[in-house]
Amino acid sequence: MAYYVGVDLGATNVRAVVASEDGSTCGRGDDTTPSGPTGIAVTEAVLGVVREACTDANITPDSVSAAGIGAIGPLDLAAGAVENPANLPDTIDQIPLTGPVSVLLDTEQIFLHNDTNAGVIGERFFADRNPDDMVYLTISSGIGAGVCVDGSVLTGWDGNAGEIGHMTVDPQGRLTCGCGHDGHWEAYCSGNSIPQYAKRLHARNPIETAIPIDDPALSAADVFACAPDDEFAAYVLDQLAHWNAMGVANIVHAYAPLVIYVGGAVALNNPDAVLQPIRERMDEMVMSNIPEIKLTTLGDEVVVRGALASALTAGTGDRSQM
Numbered sequence: 001m002a003y004y005v006g007v008d009l010g011a012t013n014v015r016a017v018v019a020s021e022d023g024s025t026c027g028r029g030d031d032t033t034p035s036g037p038t039g040i041a042v043t044e045a046v047l048g049v050v051r052e053a054c055t056d057a058n059i060t061p062d063s064v065s066a067a068g069i070g071a072i073g074p075l076d077l078a079a080g081a082v083e084n085p086a087n088l089p090d091t092i093d094q095i096p097l098t099g100p101v102s103v104l105l106d107t108e109q110i111f112l113h114n115d116t117n118a119g120v121i122g123e124r125f126f127a128d129r130n131p132d133d134m135v136y137l138t139i140s141s142g143i144g145a146g147v148c149v150d151g152s153v154l155t156g157w158d159g160n161a162g163e164i165g166h167m168t169v170d171p172q173g174r175l176t177c178g179c180g181h182d183g184h185w186e187a188y189c190s191g192n193s194i195p196q197y198a199k200r201l202h203a204r205n206p207i208e209t210a211i212p213i214d215d216p217a218l219s220a221a222d223v224f225a226c227a228p229d230d231e232f233a234a235y236v237l238d239q240l241a242h243w244n245a246m247g248v249a250n251i252v253h254a255y256a257p258l259v260i261y262v263g264g265a266v267a268l269n270n271p272d273a274v275l276q277p278i279r280e281r282m283d284e285m286v287m288s289n290i291p292e293i294k295l296t297t298l299g300d301e302v303v304v305r306g307a308l309a310s311a312l313t314a315g316t317g318d319r320s321q322m
């Protein structure tokens with residue numbers, strides 16, 4: 001029996017699954033992503049969840065035929081590593097992945113993708129509707145997309161195609177992104193940015209609100225929880241929808257997808273509040289065909305299952321490659 005591994009390395013959690021050749025899961029491992037001291041600690045956590053998933057599946061790591069890894073970016077594909085991740089502490093410079101996982105599993109068949117490319121590979125493989133032109137968009141601690149055009153998943157230089165969260169949407173650059181540059185989509189609408197953005201909006205428009213706006217621990221979830229009964233919270237959501245729709249319209253014009261699957265914690269936890277206002281704005285913002293905008297069918301497993309789909313299909317998500 002051949003076995004395959006999928007790994008999801010996120011800013012918050014790291015997980016792995018083991019599956020047999022028909023794609024049915026037979027083992028899993030989970031851990032929180034270490035915040036340091038260096039990238040090696042994160043590599044160790046990845047190896048730990050892979051071992052755990054193999055133990056759970058009652059197999060030894062060397063019986064795995066291939067593995068896919070969906071990781072936070074940016075990547076250095078030649079080095080098989082994450083380089084200076086935007087959403088982890090600065091002390092983490094490089095997280096080696098392909099080499100150590102290859103040694104553990106004793107196979108050269110390791111396919112490394114950024115997490116959103118793993119997402120679009122997963123949608124392509126598992127979803128009912130999987131046309132050749134599709135996008136997987138994540139709105140989570142960061143914002144990014146995996147793009148499939150004419151049946152090819154776009155990779156780009158060093159694997160960094162689809163870093164659309166770092167498109168400039170605000171030319172005045174009022175907010176600074178986690179990457180250090182100003183005016184990026186992610187600086188307004190990611191889960192990490194929403195609290196700062198809400199505070200900024202409130203400083204300029206200090207109306208009464210149920211949002212605990214002065215709480216240092218203010219979260220994106222607090223903002224969504226207060227809408228729609230709270231006038232200020234509704235105003236924040238309207239501003240988020242403005243930037244989200246701008247970003248999505250840019251994706252539509254660049255790639256012409258038939259469908260955009262949306263995942264990530266911000267979208268998964270608030271699907272109607274996030275997706276519906278984007279759909280409503282498309283008509284007035286898009287000059288070409290307007291795609292379907294749907295919540296991912298794979299929930300918060302989209303990256304790990306996409307990584308698994310990559311392992312099963314030699315890195316493509318195309319079932320004809322099995």
Ligand SMILES: [Zn+2]
Nearest residue numbers: 166177179184
């Ligand atoms: Zn940025």
